[in-house]
Amino acid sequence: MGLAVIVVLAGLLFAYYANYALDRTTAADRARTERKAGSAADREQPAFVATRTPRDIEQDPPENFVVLLDRKLTEREQTDLAAASARGSGLDVWRFLKPLGGRLVEYASPSIFPHPGLEGGNGLTGMWSQSFNLNLNSDRSAGLTVNSMKAVKDSCRPSRAVAVVDLPPAGSEGRQGLMWDLSGGTDIRPKGPYVLDGEDQGKLFFRHNVIELGNGQSNMALLIQPRVSDLTCTWHIDASYTDTSGTHTQQIPGKGTFTTEAVPASPLQYFGEHVGLGWGCLGDVVRENCPAAEDLERLPPVWLAKQGRP
Template identity: 30%
Template structure:
C-alpha cells in the first residue's frame, strides 16, 4: 500500500485571502478574549477596532486620573485657604496684648511715705527708732500702715515740686501674628489735692537715677519719656522706638513712672498699635480701675525727716523751727 506524505496545510480550510483562516489561531484566540463582539470582522480590522477601543479606554482612565488629581488639588488648596483664613480670624479675635501690673518692691532709700491718717504716738515712736542701717526693717513696717511710697522726680528733668510714683508693667501677646506698639500716652481722668496728713521722708544724699518710661501728668501734652541711663535720656521714647509683641516676640517689661505736683491723679494709658488689619487704640488700666499717682500734701499735719548730719537723727519738720527739711514741699 502506498502512503501520501501529509502537510500541515492539508488540515487548514480554504477560504478568501485575508480572512481569519489566513492568520494564526493564537492571535484570533486573543482577540476573542479581548473583544468577542468583533468575532465576525476580518482579523486586521478586528485588531484595529480592539487597539482603538483600548486607546480610548486608556484615554478615559488617564483623564479620570488627571481630573481626580486636579479636583483633589483644588479642593486641598481651597481647604488650606479656608483653614488659613479661619486661623487668621481666630488669631485676630484674641486680645492684641495682655498687661500685668505689679508694685515696685521698695527696699531702700531715698523715699517719701505718706499716710491719709495721723500716725499714732506708738507708730511714730517705732518709726523714729529706725536708722538707715535698718532700712530693711523700716520699709516693711511702713507698708503695714497702709500708706503709699513716693520718690523725687529724675534729677535731669525740671521736676521741682513734683513727686514720682511707679509700678511694673509687663505686656505680652498670645497672637501668632505680630503687633507693633507705636505710642503710649497717659490720659488723665481726674486730679484732686493730696489727702495725706502724715509724711515720713528719707531724702537722698545725692542724685538718683531711674530706669523705664516716665509720664509727667502735669505737662500739657504728656508723652513717654526715656529715663534710662542712655544718650537719649529725657527724649520721647516712641520717637525712635517701638515695642513688638506676639509672633514669638519676648514680653515687654517696663518700669512705668508718673509725675504729679501736689495732687493725686487717676489716669490710664492709651496705647496705639498696628497689626495686619491696620492701626488701633487700646487702653491699659490697673486691672479694672485707673492708675492712681499720689503726691505729698503741701502742708502735712505730721512730717518727720531723717537727716544724716551730726551722726543722723529724726527731725520733726512741723515743730523744730530751726530744722531745714529737704523733703518739705516748700523746699522742693
Template identity: 35%
Template sequence: MSATPPGTTPPEGTPQENAPQPTPQPTAPGPVPPTAPPATAPRPTAPDEPSTMALAVDHVVPGTRDLPSRKRWKVVATTLSLVAALGLVGIYANYAVPKWLDESAKPSDAATDQRIQDDLDKEETAFTAAVDYDRSPPETWRVVLDRPLTAPEQRRLGTLDGDAEAARGYLTSLGGRTLRHPSSFDDRADLMPRFTGTDATVFLMNLFSRRQSKLTVLSMEAVDVSCRTPTARTVVDLPPQGGAAYEGVLFDLSTPAAPPIVTDAGPLQGQPHFAHRKIDLGGGESPGGLRVEAVTRAKTCDWAIEAKYRDEYQGFGALVLKDGDKPFVAEGTPLKPEQLWVRDSSEPRGRQWLPCHERPAESACAAWYEGHAGTAGAAR
C-alpha cells in the first residue's frame, strides 16, 4: 500500500480505486513483438466556405458578415429597397430630364430655324415677271408693213373693205404687224387729246413670288426707254367708231417719268394706278396679273419696268422687269408713212379704203395726220 504524503488528504474514490494495486512482475526475456506504426494524426478541418448568397450579400452590403443573421438580413432588405428606389428614380430621370431639356430647348431651336428661314427667304428673288403679248384679234387696229403695197395688193385690199378681219388677215399674210389703238378715256375727256394718234402695244404681265413672306409692290415706272424712228413704210388703219376701256394700266412712253395710269372705266380712270392700288405677292398669295398697255407716238421704243416693293422685313427694294432677258418693245407708226390707207365707212363699198398718201385732204385722212402730229413735239 502506498503511503500518502504527510499533510495530504487522501483522494476520495471507489473502493477499487483505493484498493492496493499489485506490483508488476518482471517479464521473462524473449523476442520483442513488432510495434504497430503510430496512427496518422487527423488533418485539421478547413472552415466552411461562404455560400454564393453570402458572397452576393457581402458584395451588395459589405461589412455585415459579422452581424447577427436577423439584423444582417434587415440591413440587406433596407439597402436593396433603397437601391431599387434609386434605380426607379434614375430610370425616370434618364427619360424625363432629356425630354425636359429638349422641350426647354425647343423655343430656341424654333427661333433659330425661323432666322435661317428668314435669311433664305431674303436671298430669294422678290418676284419675277412672265409676259404674254396680246395677239388676240382687236376690234380696231393698225397694220404696218416695211414695204409699200403693190398695185395688185392695193386692188385686193379694196375688195375687202366690207370685212375688216379678212382685210387684216390678208395684210398679215403679206408680212404685216398688228398694232392697237390706245384705250379710250371716256370718263376723262381731258386725257383724250393726249392719246389721240398714239399706238399701243398690250401684254399681260404675271408676277410670281416664291418667298414664304409677303411683300407688296408699291410702284412701277418706265425705265431704260430708248426710242427710234419706226421702220414701217405702209400703214393700214381701221379707226375705232367708239371707245373701249380695259382693266389695267397704261404707260405713256412719250412722257418722261409719267406714272402708269388706270385704264378701267370709272372714277379712278386716268389716276396714277399705284396711288390707289397695290399688288400683294408671296406668302401663298396668287400671282398678280396686270394688263399693261404701252403707248408711243411716232416712235418705236424699247423699255423696261422698275417695280419698287416692300417686304415683311420692312426692307425696301426694286426690280427691273423685262420680257425675259430682252426689253419690252412698243412699235409705233411714222408721222408720214409712204403709204397710208384709212378706212372711211361713210364711203361707198369698194372705195372705203382711202389712199391718204394720194388724197390727204379727205376728212378721214386729215384727221389722221392731225392726230399723229398733234403732240409730235412730245415724241422722243
C-alpha cells in the first residue's frame, strides 16, 4: 500500500511540473497570439463614431438669425407674427414659426474673423450657416489620430424658401469648433476648416492640431459652422486618420450627408425689424401689420436683391 501511494504522488508531482514547464515554454507564444487576436478584434470595431446633434436654440441661440418657410404666411399668421415680435424676443418669434415649418438659418458675417485674409485663404464669402454639434468618440483600446477633415460638396441648388423672417439680434458666446466656407457651386472647393473661436481664430485647424481618439481618450465635441452664400448645399466630411495599421479615410456622416441652407435673395415675403422704426415687411404681405414697411423698402437689407424683389 505504501509503495502505491508513493507511485501516485510521484505521478501527480511529475504531471504538475510537466504542465508548469509547458506553461512556461509556451507563455510567450500564447501572449503574442492573444495580443494579435485582441488587436484584430479591436480593428474590427469602427475607428470612431460621429454623432450629429442640432444646436439647442433655446439654451444657445446664435447672435443673429432668420427663419425660412417653404410657403407664404397667411393673413392671420402675419397678424400673429407681428404680435409675437412685439413681445420683443427673437425666441418668441422662433417658437411661433417652428410649428409652421420654419427652419432657422444663422447670419455668419465674415466679421467674426478680425482680419480679412484667413490663413491659407483669401477671406470668406459665406454669409449663411446652420450650425450643429458633432461628437467624435472611439471605443478602441488602441489610439488613433485624426489628422485631416475635408468638406466635400455633393450638390448645390438655389434656395426653395419663399418666406423669410429676420429676427432681432440676441446675445451669443463663442464656442470651440470648426468652420468651413462652402460658398459657390460644387465646382468650387470648400475652404477650411478654420478655428471658430479663441486666440487661434481664423487659423487652419489641422495645420496646427490633430484629434486624438481611442485608448481611453475623451470624446471630442465640436460646434460645426458650415457657411454658404447664395446656394443651398448638401455635403459630407472625409476624415483621414492613422492607426497602427496605417492611414485610412472615414466619411462623416456615414452614408448620409449634411445640408446647409442659403437664404433666397428674392423671397415672396420678407419680414424684419427696421432698426429704430419697428417691424416691417416686403412683398405679398399685409402692410397694416408692418408700420415700418416704407422705411424698409427705402433701406432693405444689403443681401436682399434690388432687382426682382417683390
